Amino acid sequence: MNQYYKILEIDEDSSIDEIKQAYRRLAKRYHPDVNKSSEAHEKFIAINEAYEVLLHQVTYIQAQSEDGQQFDYEEFIREVREDARRQARMRYEKFEREHKAFRQSGLYDIGLLLKYIGRIFIPFLALALIGLPVFVCFSERSIAPFFYLFFFWVAGGILFFDVFQKRKNYFRVGKFYYSLQKLLEFYTLTNESVSEECFYCKGLKANSIPYRITLVKLKSIQLQNEGPMQHYARYNRKEYTISTPRSQKAFIVHSFASVIKVFTILFALIFLPFHSFIWRFIGGMGLSWLLASLILWFTATHSKTSYLFSYGMIIKIFIWLGVFILISKFDFTKCDIIISKYVNLIVMIMVFADSFIEQALNSPKKIHLFKPLLKKDQNIAEYFEKNCRLYLEIPFWTTVNPIIRWIF
Numbered sequence: 001m002n003q004y005y006k007i008l009e010i011d012e013d014s015s016i017d018e019i020k021q022a023y024r025r026l027a028k029r030y031h032p033d034v035n036k037s038s039e040a041h042e043k044f045i046a047i048n049e050a051y052e053v054l055l056h057q058v059t060y061i062q063a064q065s066e067d068g069q070q071f072d073y074e075e076f077i078r079e080v081r082e083d084a085r086r087q088a089r090m091r092y093e094k095f096e097r098e099h100k101a102f103r104q105s106g107l108y109d110i111g112l113l114l115k116y117i118g119r120i121f122i123p124f125l126a127l128a129l130i131g132l133p134v135f136v137c138f139s140e141r142s143i144a145p146f147f148y149l150f151f152f153w154v155a156g157g158i159l160f161f162d163v164f165q166k167r168k169n170y171f172r173v174g175k176f177y178y179s180l181q182k183l184l185e186f187y188t189l190t191n192e193s194v195s196e197e198c199f200y201c202k203g204l205k206a207n208s209i210p211y212r213i214t215l216v217k218l219k220s221i222q223l224q225n226e227g228p229m230q231h232y233a234r235y236n237r238k239e240y241t242i243s244t245p246r247s248q249k250a251f252i253v254h255s256f257a258s259v260i261k262v263f264t265i266l267f268a269l270i271f272l273p274f275h276s277f278i279w280r281f282i283g284g285m286g287l288s289w290l291l292a293s294l295i296l297w298f299t300a301t302h303s304k305t306s307y308l309f310s311y312g313m314i315i316k317i318f319i320w321l322g323v324f325i326l327i328s329k330f331d332f333t334k335c336d337i338i339i340s341k342y343v344n345l346i347v348m349i350m351v352f353a354d355s356f357i358e359q360a361l362n363s364p365k366k367i368h369l370f371k372p373l374l375k376k377d378q379n380i381a382e383y384f385e386k387n388c389r390l391y392l393e394i395p396f397w398t399t400v401n402p403i404i405r406w407i408f
Contacts, residue, residue, distance in 0.1 A: 004050035016055065023051040031095075045092055052083065103177040106408065115173045123163055129156030187255075190248050198247035200254075200302040206245030211254070211304045213380065213405075215240045215388035235392055242379050244304075253301045257292040261407045264288035276339040278324060278347070288407075305406050307380055308390070312361040312369035313402065319357065323350060352395045359393040 005012050008022040029035065030043045102108055133149035163170060190207040198204040200211075219236040246254075268284025269277070296303055327340040340346070361369045371384045391401045 007050040109176050112174050126156045126159035196245045200250035204247035208248040208251040210243040217388045253299045254304050261288040274337045279337045306374040307372040310370045355393045355395045355398050358398045
């Protein structure tokens with residue numbers, strides 16, 4: 001039993017809270033998503049096993065002492081050790097499944113690509129931060145800017161030091177999940193043995209990768225207060241993954257529409273003649289929706305994200321647009337939109353208010369407001385009838401989640 005205490009790096013007289021704290025600390029350190037070393041896998045399982053055994057041991061001893069019975073170590077080991085190992089492997093296997101699903105979704109590769117782009121621009125940003133005070137000093141012919149812009153020197157120096165420390169593995173952020181060969185297989189390989197019909201294209205077999213969405217059913221919320229700035233909310237929820245049958249044609253059209261959405265939004269952010277970044281993004285969203293709709297119409301393919309279109313979502317869109325219109329000035333002669341200088345504060349307030357709006361619209365009496373309006377797969381309809389939701393009503397996520405789902 002001593003080995004389990006050594007694994008968790010705690011004393012043998014540790015309490016349940018100390019065991020839990022040690023487990024959380026070590027699990028984060030050796031989590032396979034964080035620790036890429038070869039021994040992290042076995043170490044993670046060993047930590048979970050030690051946690052299960054010790055937790056059962058303390059609980060069992062307390063129960064025996066309350067009943068006035070003597071603790072039987074051999075009996076305890078027979079009952080707990082196998083169960084602990086099984087629980088530990090189940091946790092790791094669950095992580096593996098979730099991690100694989102995340103990589104297959106493409107979001108992992110997108111995040112990795114952004115990391116590589118960031119690594120390319122960080123050295124240039126460091127140079128700019130260090131060079132800015134010098135440039136300002138020369139342009140103003142005064143040494144005074146050097147002192148009030150000294151922070152830029154510090155920030156640039158920290159970035160350079162970080163790059164220098166990581167110089168050996170600076171561009172080894174990770175390996176992309178999707179190679180060119182895998183992408184070709186996705187678009188060329190089909191399963192002709194299926195008899196199920198594609199939901200998105202009438203008359204075609206569902207011989208390609210199904211479209212999967214995840215819905216959440218919230219059971220309860222537990223609030224915990226451990227002092228100032230120590231407030232926690234634990235969601236007791238159950239997630240459902242629904243697969244909608246899809247043909248190869250629908251898969252290609254949906255993928256192409258997503259690419260068009262991304263590039264249209266990027267084009268709008270760069271080239272639209274609005275001063276406001278927000279209105280460029282709104283314009284890009286509108287243009288991308290128009291182009292994607294035309295693609296779906298010409299190819300006679302149903303949208304994969306029609307389940308997002310609901311009365312509740314329409315109300316939220318009009319609220320956001322209404323706020324931005326109220327704080328903006330429209331210059332039709334120059335084809336420009338000038339937004340209030342307090343827009344950052346207003347957006348921050350709106351992000352927090354959005355979750356309250358979502359909760360008010362998604363209440364049990366008004367749950368129908370977030371049920372899809374357009375035609376949807378019968379499986380999805382059944383889960384919405386069970387009061388499942390697209391996401392939890394938490395700040396920021398209620399705003400960003402629908403956009404991410406719609407684009408990708």
